[in-house]
Amino acid sequence: MSMLSSVLNKTASAANTKITRSLATAAAEKMVNITINGRKIQVKPKTTVLDAAKANGFYIPTLCYHPRLPIAGNCRLCLVDVKGSWKPLTACTTEVWEGMEIETDSPAVIETVRSSLAMMREEHPNDCMTCESNGDCEFQDLIYRYQIDAQHPVRSLLRNKFKKTNHSITEPCYSPYDNSTFSIARDMNKCVKCGRCIRACHHFQNINILGFINRAGYERVGTPMDRPMNFTKCVECGQCSQVCPVGAIAERNEVIEVLKQLDSKRKVVVVSTAPAIRVALAENFNVEPDFDFTPKMVAGLKKLGFDYVFDTNFSADLTIMEEGTELITRLNEGGKFPMFTSCCPGWINMVEKSYPELRDNLSSCKSPQQMIGAVIKTYFAKQLNLNPEDIIHVSVMPCTAKKGEAKRPEFVRKGSDGKDVPDIDYVITTRELLTLLKLKKINPSELKDAKFDSPLGIGSSAGNLFGVTGGVMEAAVRTAQIITGVENPIPLGELKAIRGLDGIKAANVPLKTKDGKDVSVRAAVVSGGANIQKFLEKIKNKELEFDFVEMMMCPGGCINGGGQPKSADPKVVLNKMQRMYTMDNQASLRLSHENPEIKEIYEKFLHEPNGHLSHELLHTHYNDRSKKIQDMSLHQK
Ligand code: SF4
Ligand code: SF4
């Protein structure tokens, strides 16, 4: 038998074993027979009634349920009638059983849901017309679907009850508004008490800023000791706002300010867009998985009226030049290890508030947002013969924490009149960009393709990978291996150990020192606050040792940022990640140091990575903010 046929036979027998195994599993996993609204269906054991119904096209209303969060079962909207049960059951918490007969649309169920909604509506302000969630609000949809108008009897009953109640006597200091951070706005008047934000902050981040406080009709979502969020350990990641079904927790909205700038045309209005925006828009406009939405996005931004559209992928490449050089310098000359990436402001907030002793381990590089901000108000302004204050720079980000980052006092420069001018004037999230497009009735997918503007409009696909967990590391390794002269660099796209959505990933990467010695750099990639804390604990206890670590606060990285469009699709993050990798495979420019505009900016302006001007414009320092924050977590960690 030839070697090839022996391999084929082995493969075939492996496939057969797989088939036999899956048949055995199917037999062991006997399907459960149930009936929903008179229709017989089969589902896997342990499926919840909600999942069974959704998979088979039956509608059940939900509010506290979110596909990416642990189930809480507290809104009671998903009630169904089950034959033999003396009370309706919650579909999100109840698993199917053999012979189960379910009704999702019985008059009793519908009336109970309507009463619950009417009670919630009574407590909810009628602010829809100016609410940032207008048109993208699960509660609004439910009120409309069930037609809960002012005539619902529960509403007049409640109105009489509330007339006799004086909330201010019980809670004299309570304000429902919290604008204490530059990133997140809370308006607890709009809260429907679903608890999703609490679960997101605990489950994804293990930071536990939010929790239910009070009892007996006064229950509401609050922070530890009811402090403003800025005085808690909140990292401003916005994961809570991503899952809020209403507009109770949202980004600090800057849409109107940006609109004013676009309409008045008094200044040159420049926009830059982060890598994760284009894949989020591609998902939002439902285009084919291998369709690169970038030219449509640029066309949409131009149609909105921006004078120049620049690519934050350019400054991601710039970050690689600066951060890669910093890593190589630390390896050659010594420095703090592990060196942590510094492009995620959520992570920077965590270090400054909770781990200030790690500040020297952070790369001194500004984030790509702040790098392009500095370069636009200097290098680009000079090319147009403008002063920094003549330019308005709007940064489109998947991130709420970037709003806070842009407001850091160190990220300003002097204007011609000696006054401070911020490098970034406004940061809008992907959600806010969609609002802008909607307001101006622009559908980018219908527009003719457009290109980014020069001189900050070319980005490599390595820079684009910054949007997904592991991408910064992958981009850095590509360039560092070539710059240090590694003989057989890892082929592009083959650093598989740090790809994918796992929360903690690691790889050994060969590099060379300046005297030609081979070194194996121990690289790690961590995303999600809960994973970051676990990882740091192991580093502290010396159970793990690494040289270079990429840290991203949102699980999966910026594709899953707190400012991304809300989605009930559990696969949305995975889809965005796959789009990122497809874009990398399709790209012709895949290395940051080969970006012609990067070469040009060093030739004409910055001169060398980590040089004098680079340090002035592209690097920063970090502060200890831990003293201002006392640890008053609501949960035990
Ligand atoms: S912004 Fe992030 S850290 Fe702050 S409360 Fe929300 S989820 Fe928690
Ligand atoms: S703030 Fe939003 S997510 Fe949190 S409980 Fe209220 S409605 Fe739910």
Ligand code: SF4
């Ligand atoms: S991972 Fe990305 S979206 Fe999330 S906080 Fe960090 S920079 Fe922002």
Ligand code: FES
């Ligand atoms: S969705 Fe089931 S109880 Fe809220």
